[in-house]
Amino acid sequence: MAFTSAPLMMRIMASSISSARRAGVIIRDIMKTGELGIVDKGKDDPQTEADRTAQQCIVASLTKLFPSVKIIGEEGACELNVAKELIVTELDTEFLKNKCPDEWSNVPAEDLVIWVDPLDGTSEYTQGFVDHVTVLIGIAVKNAAVGGVIHQPYYKNSSTGELGRTIWGLRGLGIGGFTPKDAPSDKFIVTTTRSHSNATVQCALDAMQPTEVLRVGGAGYKVLQLLEGKAHAYVFASAGCKKWDTCAPEAVLEAAGGTLTDMLGQHYVYHKDVEFPNRLGVLATSRTESHTKLVERIPHNVREAMQSK
Numbered sequence: 001m002a003f004t005s006a007p008l009m010m011r012i013m014a015s016s017i018s019s020a021r022r023a024g025v026i027i028r029d030i031m032k033t034g035e036l037g038i039v040d041k042g043k044d045d046p047q048t049e050a051d052r053t054a055q056q057c058i059v060a061s062l063t064k065l066f067p068s069v070k071i072i073g074e075e076g077a078c079e080l081n082v083a084k085e086l087i088v089t090e091l092d093t094e095f096l097k098n099k100c101p102d103e104w105s106n107v108p109a110e111d112l113v114i115w116v117d118p119l120d121g122t123s124e125y126t127q128g129f130v131d132h133v134t135v136l137i138g139i140a141v142k143n144a145a146v147g148g149v150i151h152q153p154y155y156k157n158s159s160t161g162e163l164g165r166t167i168w169g170l171r172g173l174g175i176g177g178f179t180p181k182d183a184p185s186d187k188f189i190v191t192t193t194r195s196h197s198n199a200t201v202q203c204a205l206d207a208m209q210p211t212e213v214l215r216v217g218g219a220g221y222k223v224l225q226l227l228e229g230k231a232h233a234y235v236f237a238s239a240g241c242k243k244w245d246t247c248a249p250e251a252v253l254e255a256a257g258g259t260l261t262d263m264l265g266q267h268y269v270y271h272k273d274v275e276f277p278n279r280l281g282v283l284a285t286s287r288t289e290s291h292t293k294l295v296e297r298i299p300h301n302v303r304e305a306m307q308s309k
């Protein structure tokens with residue numbers, strides 16, 4: 001194959017792009033059958049056949065190509081001996097035309113963790129809000145979220161009618177598959193959860209003094225709203241998101257000049273032994289906003305409520 005000599009980081013990104021796309025086809029196909037096979041993993045925490053099969057596809061494909069890289073998927077350990085049709089071995093050749101930033105050209109496998117959320121926005125998927133669904137694959141180097149792929153299976157290209165788009169970001173290289181837009185400067189639009197709200201989440205939102213609040217599903221979709229110029233900030237003062245929800249969105253957003261941290265303004269860490277929950281919530285801002293200014297608006301009672309959990 002022409003590009004097998006590309007650095008490991010570039011091959012993982014290219015494989016993540018291809019397997020996220022295939023996961024998107026799986027998600028659409030399972031929806032078409034009408035048999036979602038919903039299982040409740042906990043309160044407001046559904047899993048469907050699409051979550052399970054998309055994860056098998058991504059994890060089995062990445063494991064086949066990169067057996068010595070640690071991969072952590074939302075749906076836990078999965079069968080790697082899967083049907084051939086679920087294995088994606090091709091790498092995205094368009095992505096491989098990019099030059100690897102020097103800082104990632106020699107990263108060894110043991111420094112890498114791939115965080116996989118095979119279907120982000122599962123509640124919304126089961127309720128028919130399919131636009132909110134994304135496939136997230138994040139690549140961490142030691143502690144930091146460095147690379148990410150966000151695939152949106154139900155995005156419709158208005159000129160070709162084709163379904164699905166894939167946005168990638170890599171620190172030092174920028175983002176691809178999409179041209180970011182800035183949100184209107186005469187408004188302050190905040191995007192937040194539609195299915196996991198509570199009093200603390202609302203208190204933090206009010207403190208931001210937004211001119212408008214968008215309530216949508218999924219961490220991936222909310223970060224896309226920042227990149228599309230539909231919102232200025234993503235505010236979620238609750239512990240529900242996990243490392244697989246934020247690794248890819250953080251890497252993509254930051255490659256585009258934005259910032260994603262906890263509600264206190266600290267970056268999460270993504271090494272292989274870290275705990276999964278993002279206990280201190282999510283605060284993300286587009287490239288036009290001052291992240292520090294928003295952190296300063298978080299009231300004491302919200303900080304205390306989050307730190308006491």
Ligand SMILES: Nc1ncnc2c1ncn2[C@@H]1O[C@H](COP(=O)(O)O)[C@@H](O)[C@H]1OP(=O)(O)O
Pocket residue numbers: 043044045074117119120121122123192193194195196216217218219236239240241242245
């Ligand atoms: N309480 C929770 N339990 C499980 N997952 C959660 C919870 N809160 C948030 N999440 C995950 O974070 C994503 C973003 O949250 P929200 O849509 O509420 O802003 C959700 O789609 C879900 O990911 P997933 O759909 O992959 O399970």
Ligand SMILES: [Mg+2]
Pocket residue numbers: 045046047074122
């Ligand atoms: Mg889930």
Ligand SMILES: [Mg+2]
Pocket residue numbers: 117119120121219244245
């Ligand atoms: Mg998720």
Ligand SMILES: [Mg+2]
Pocket residue numbers: 051074117118119120121122
């Ligand atoms: Mg998920």
